[in-house]
Amino acid sequence: MVVGGGYTGMMAAARLAQRGRSVALLEKHELGWGASSRNGGMVHPGFKVGPAALLKRYGDRGRQLYQASLDAFALLEETITTDRIECDYARSGHLHLAYKPGDMDHLEAEARVLGEEWGINARVLDRDALAAEIGSPVYHGGLLYERSGGLHPAKYFAGLARLAFDRGAHLHDRTPAVALARRRQGGLTVETPRGAIAARDVLLATNGYSDGLVPWIRRRIIPIGSYIIATEPLSDDRALSAIRNRRMLFDSKNFLYYWRLSSDNRMLFGGRASFAPTTIAKARDWLYAAMIRVHPQLAGIMVEHAWGGNVAFTFDRLPHIGRTEGITYALGYCGTGVAMSTYFGQLAADWIAGGELPDCWQRTFPGLPLYRETPWFLPAVGWYYAALDRL
Numbered sequence: 169m170v171v172g173g174g175y176t177g178m179m180a181a182a183r184l185a186q187r188g189r190s191v192a193l194l195e196k197h198e199l200g201w202g203a204s205s206r207n208g209g210m211v212h213p214g215f216k217v218g219p220a221a222l223l224k225r226y227g228d229r230g231r232q233l234y235q236a237s238l239d240a241f242a243l244l245e246e247t248i249t250t251d252r253i254e255c256d257y258a259r260s261g262h263l264h265l266a267y268k269p270g271d272m273d274h275l276e277a278e279a280r281v282l283g284e285e286w287g288i289n290a291r292v293l294d295r296d297a298l299a300a301e302i303g304s305p306v307y308h309g310g311l312l313y314e315r316s317g318g319l320h321p322a323k324y325f326a327g328l329a330r331l332a333f334d335r336g337a338h339l340h341d342r343t344p345a346v347a348l349a350r351r352r353q354g355g356l357t358v359e360t361p362r363g364a365i366a367a368r369d370v371l372l373a374t375n376g377y378s379d380g381l382v383p384w385i386r387r388r389i390i391p392i393g394s395y396i397i398a399t400e401p402l403s404d405d406r407a408l409s410a411i412r413n414r415r416m417l418f419d420s421k422n423f424l425y426y427w428r429l430s431s432d433n434r435m436l437f438g439g440r441a442s443f444a445p446t447t448i449a450k451a452r453d454w455l456y457a458a459m460i461r462v463h464p465q466l467a468g469i470m471v472e473h474a475w476g477g478n479v480a481f482t483f484d485r486l487p488h489i490g491r492t493e494g495i496t497y498a499l500g501y502c503g504t505g506v507a508m509s510t511y512f513g514q515l516a517a518d519w520i521a522g523g524e525l526p527d528c529w530q531r532t533f534p535g536l537p538l539y540r541e542t543p544w545f546l547p548a549v550g551w552y553y554a555a556l557d558r559l
């Protein structure tokens with residue numbers, strides 16, 4: 169039984185069905201309702217914690233974690249190709265942009281580690297070289313990474329859903345799991361408003377929408393809203409004046425901007441101003457102003473769509489896969505989960521089907537004393553991060 173119908177849950181359902189397991193997936197809303205149909209579609213290896221910090225913090229385990237993110241990227245590309253998922257995927261490469269001059273040192277260290285440890289040729293571009301990539305007066309340079317790309321998130325999700333369905337998984341939309349209980353004879357009972365289901369295994373794949381179903385998980389996940397605007401389609405000239413080689417872009421701020429061109433030449437520009445609660449209308453206006461600051465040549469362009477969704481932060485800013493009270497979980501992607509959730513879905517399914525969980529994922533899942541559902545610490549953390557960004 170899989171709870172949560174996003175990339176993680178759907179990939180797990182597809183894999184379990186492929187392995188001959190009888191599998192049902194429950195989704196509280198429509199299939200793909202969560203972040204999996206709302207994200208920026210940027211696909212790249214890595215985590216919120218960069219490769220140099222991973223090595224410093226975790227040594228050889230850190231090396232394995234980054235390698236897993238490379239494997240995740242490869243799995244996503246292989247899934248799209250082998251299963252013929254039409255999702256406008258393009259291997260565009262991405263740029264990590266330095267917002268402050270001092271961020272260049274950090275990007276240079278990342279490039280060095282990527283080359284030495286994984287043989288990855290990530291190039292540091294100074295301000296002049298960057299001008300050949302983006303039309304923006306804001307950034308001091310960037311790290312160009314070619315092994316990454318972009319896709320249409322909802323089309324990718326639809327492809328995974330078709331795969332799971334074709335392989336025989338039972339997909340139930342508008343069916344929340346409202347309670348879980350261990351059965352004396354083994355396995356679990358999953359309660360839904362439409363009745364109870366007995367399951368040998370349960371995978372919790374609820375990420376930034378984790379509710380009180382498993383309180384132990386809820387206390388370890390911090391849901392945070394992220395927002396995106398989509399402009400009207402731009403002429404080729406205007407689109408390429410902003411992003412010459414159609415790269416995926418994100419910057420080095422704590423409250424980062426992430427942006428790209430869609431396959432129909434809209435500018436998709438995402439981010440958030442603070443951790444304070446906000447509305448789509450406020451986020452739209454703020455993102456529009458930010459976009460014009462970054463790319464003044466887009467002044468006057470219409471915004472046609474704006475939306476938001478939840479990402480799931482964890483206290484160590486890394487995703488987690490594990491088991492608690494007999495329930496398997498795979499979540500906590502901290503806003504970089506398109507490739508990783510695909511990978512975790514497959515890994516969780518293989519683990520449930522009797523495989524081993526690699527060492528690097530057998531990690532403590534940290535919580536914070538007194539944190540239950542209300543992230544009381546966020547205003548202070550937000551203030552601190554915003555101050556760092558301004559310094």
Ligand SMILES: Cc1cc2nc3c(=O)[nH]c(=O)nc-3n(C[C@H](O)[C@H](O)[C@H](O)COP(=O)(O)OP(=O)(O)OC[C@H]3O[C@@H](n4cnc5c(N)ncnc54)[C@H](O)[C@@H]3O)c2cc1C
Pocket residue numbers: 171172173174175176177194195196197200201202203204205206207208209210211212343344345346373374375376377378379381394395396426438476477478479498499501502503504505506507509
């Ligand atoms: C605005 C935005 C932009 C993003 N941009 C990027 C990006 O460019 N690149 C990138 O790598 N990542 C990005 N992400 C993150 C990425 O989208 C997520 O990491 C990924 O989609 C997580 O997939 P998931 O299946 O684990 O969770 P989700 O897709 O969020 O699905 C979880 C599902 O669980 C369901 N659920 C919750 N509780 C229950 C219950 N009790 N019973 C049944 N169902 C339940 C929810 O309804 C939800 O549909 C972005 C996220 C957002 C919000």
